[in-house]
Amino acid sequence: MAKTYTIHPDTPQLRTVEQIISALRDGAVMLYPTDTVYAIGCDLNSKSAVQRVRQIKQLSNDKPLTFLCPSLSNVATYARVSDTAYRIMRHLIPGPYTFLLPATKLVPRLVQHPKRKTTGIRVPDHAVSQALLNALENPIISTSAHLPQDENGRSSSQSEANISKVELFDRLDKLVDVIVDDGSELGYQVSTILDFTENEPAIARKGLGWEEAVAWI
Numbered sequence: 001m002a003k004t005y006t007i008h009p010d011t012p013q014l015r016t017v018e019q020i021i022s023a024l025r026d027g028a029v030m031l032y033p034t035d036t037v038y039a040i041g042c043d044l045n046s047k048s049a050v051q052r053v054r055q056i057k058q059l060s061n062d063k064p065l066t067f068l069c070p071s072l073s074n075v076a077t078y079a080r081v082s083d084t085a086y087r088i089m090r091h092l093i094p095g096p097y098t099f100l101l102p103a104t105k106l107v108p109r110l111v112q113h114p115k116r117k118t119t120g121i122r123v124p125d126h127a128v129s130q131a132l133l134n135a136l137e138n139p140i141i142s143t144s145a146h147l148p149q150d151e152n153g154r155s156s157s158q159s160e161a162n163i164s165k166v167e168l169f170d171r172l173d174k175l176v177d178v179i180v181d182d183g184s185e186l187g188y189q190v191s192t193i194l195d196f197t198e199n200e201p202a203i204a205r206k207g208l209g210w211e212e213a214v215a216w217i
């Protein structure tokens with residue numbers, strides 16, 4: 001059964017943040033809010049926790065995982081950022097964007113694309129996510145909290161549109177260790193994905209803020 005932490009959405013309480021971070025450092029998996037959807041995440045450097053995230057999402061090891069960084073300078077630590085990518089990213093960060101970039105050696109193999117050696121990174125415009133990132137001082141895995149099949153055998157794509165936050169929390173309660181509740185409603189719009197792994201930048205998925213991304217590309 002997960003431990004639920006209630007946290008202020010704009011000024012997260014330091015003591016609560018420290019309690020969550022302590023759990024993450026011990027290998028906890030959490031359900032937490034971002035500027036797009038509620039996400040399942042953990043410390044990027046906790047191999048056992050990353051494996052659990054994959055199990056919860058039923059992802060094979062050849063499926064890359066996105067993670068959050070607090071700033072553009074942190075992104076450059078974990079990915080090779082070209083001049084073109086940097087020019088575009090500095091106008092969009094922080095925000096609802098996932099950037100596909102060539103990974104550096106600091107990105108665990110369990111997270112990156114195994115063949116392309118690329119990774120997906122976000123810098124969220126979200127006070128709680130930012131507080132957790134700055135306190136942990138490590139990136140945090142961020143994969144949307146799609147639900148496992150319900151008692152009627154419906155997949156997340158079939159039942160997600162009618163799900164409430166209470167039901168999401170209830171159905172993930174036994175799968176994660178920590179639930180972070182900032183009082184916000186569930187979001188259903190995903191991030192926009194910008195691919196910087198080829199010669200020309202491209203939008204790989206239209207999500208929140210895609211019109212602004214198009215303008216800068």
